[in-house]
Amino acid sequence: MMPPMTGKPSDTAITAWARLLKAQAKALDAVEADLKANGHPPLAWYDVLLELKREENGTLRPLELEKRLLLKQHNVSRLIDRMEQKNLLKRLPFAGDGRGQLVSITDQGQELLRRMWPTYRASLQDHVGSKLKEPEMAKLAALLQHLL
Amino acid sequence: MMPPMTGKPSDTAITAWARLLKAQAKALDAVEADLKANGHPPLAWYDVLLELKREENGTLRPLELEKRLLLKQHNVSRLIDRMEQKNLLKRLPFAGDGRGQLVSITDQGQELLRRMWPTYRASLQDHVGSKLKEPEMAKLAALLQHLL
DNA sequence: TGTATATATATGCAATTGCATTTACTTGTC
């Protein structure tokens, strides 16, 4: 493969990078704190449940969760362990590939999703939604898309 | 204090939030991987050293590092432990407040900063700088500022 | 078919982080 053969990042890019790190850290810390203060589990649990809920049959393979949530394989494995212990999801065998499995959201998982949303929603509004007007928010979303 | 009395976040805000999380995670993972691949310590070490280096006398109080880098107090304490062990910085007593201390960058700390920069810079260019043109990058930086 | 290689998930162990508390001061009040 060819080496990236890039130039140097501009001062603007460095500033954008620094702010990306800080803005995310600040908002995420605040959201996690709000969730915890209301007796809820970490945001990652919500993310997993939401991905599952959105699927036709409420199931996904761990590998797919890993890609969508940008988690490492071993962390997905253990996150599933913990969530399974709380009966929020369950592991099913995956017909068609004996190595794989299917993770399926349970009723309790769906209920947790519903219970968390009001807190999460309010927190998002406080720490993100209220910070920019609609057109600027759309612009931000568009620019961030280019980093993905 | 008055409750936040907010409304609900728009779909646009929710999208921006999701992308903020993912864009940051993706870029940060890539940068950390590049640093490690080149035998360097985590980004947080660079951040600490850079903050110290930028000060007149190369020193800052742990409390100040905590605020600037958005770290938790106990994590700063332990990060300083590890970096002190590698002689990248040292703890000094802080005259004027016997509870506090001063963290001071060492020559080795300054040298690490210099050695890491080429790798960090190239990584930033690959994963951030090259993704947007200059005016868009400036716009992104400006929008992110509003979240801070 | 048999064997080497690749892929999906799990796991042992070390490093890091979170959480609660401790230790040493410092400040304010009487």
Place this chain on the structure above:
DNA sequence: GACAAGTAAATGCAATTGCATATATATACA
């Protein structure tokens, strides 16, 4: 100055994450 309350930093212990490797298939190909 003496004592309650507050602040800066450290620390014991549990939970999470990282890292390397293991385990159980699956796939490719001689």
